[in-house]
Amino acid sequence: MTSDESLMLTRLVVREARLIDDGAYEDWLALFAADGSYWIPLRPEDQDPELEPAMLYEDRLLLSVRVERLTAGKAHSLRPQVRCLHVLQQPEIETCDTAAGTARLRTRYVYLETQGDRQVVLGAVAVHDLVREDDGWKIGRKTVHLLNPDAPLPMVQLMP
Numbered sequence: 001m002t003s004d005e006s007l008m009l010t011r012l013v014v015r016e017a018r019l020i021d022d023g024a025y026e027d028w029l030a031l032f033a034a035d036g037s038y039w040i041p042l043r044p045e046d047q048d049p050e051l052e053p054a055m056l057y058e059d060r061l062l063l064s065v066r067v068e069r070l071t072a073g074k075a076h077s078l079r080p081q082v083r084c085l086h087v088l089q090q091p092e093i094e095t096c097d098t099a100a101g102t103a104r105l106r107t108r109y110v111y112l113e114t115q116g117d118r119q120v121v122l123g124a125v126a127v128h129d130l131v132r133e134d135d136g137w138k139i140g141r142k143t144v145h146l147l148n149p150d151a152p153l154p155m156v157q158l159m160p
Contacts, residue, residue, distance in 0.1 A: 001096045010091045012137055013105050013128050017086035020159050025067040028159075029060075033131050033138040036060050038159065040144045055146075055153055070158070082157040084113040091128075101132030102140075111160040120154045123147030 012031065019028035032038075040055040049057040058066065069075050089108040096103040105128045113120040124146050131140040144160055146153075 001093070001098055005096070005098065006093055009093060009096065009103050009105060009130060009137060012130065012139075013091040013107055013126070014088060016128070016139065016142075017088055017109070021085055023070075025070050029063055029067045031139050032060055032063060032142075033133060033140050034060060036063070036139050037141045038063060038144075039141060040146065040160070041149070043149060044145055055149070066159075078157060080116045082113065082115045084111065084158045084160075086111055098132075103130040103137070104128070105130065113156060113158055113160070115157065120156060122156075122160050124160060 016028065016031050019025070019031070037049070037060070038056065038058045039049040040057075041049065042053050042055055046052045046054070070078070087110045091105045091107040094104045094106050107126045107128070109124055109126060111120075111122045111124060124144050127141075127143040127145070128139055129141040129143070130137050132138075146160075
């Protein structure tokens with residue numbers, strides 16, 4: 001893997017977080033592969049979102065429904081406005097097979113979400129499984145491992 005490719009993969013992960021923070025949800029969704037998914041497992045040891053219960057598991061169709069809800073301006077639960085911020089550590093490239101067009105990055109981060117006087121703070125590790133498609137690298141699956149998955153998850157409106 002070249003340093004240019006390494007930089008490109010890292011930038012994709014950073015851009016993904018920034019698009020969520022900026023409310024550019026349609027651009028965010030465009031980062032996902034056609035069969036991409038977003039998963040928050042219930043337990044750290046869980047391996048398969050289709051076989052094990054999950055806090056959240058959304059395929060591309062459900063992600064597009066989420067984006068529609070966030071952008072339509074009709075959801076009462078989004079008033080007052082919901083804002084978020086991802087504070088990322090440097091993404092680490094765990095694996096990259098350029099011949100196969102796959103890569104895995106791990107990023108430790110803190111997620112903050114506010115709405116009115118309510119603030120949620122979550123510590124997490126994101127694992128981005130990336131796939132190379134004709135138009136570049138895409139997110140095949142984003143897995144969010146919460147720091148404390150045993151605790152009740154507070155109401156979260158956006159994407160930790």
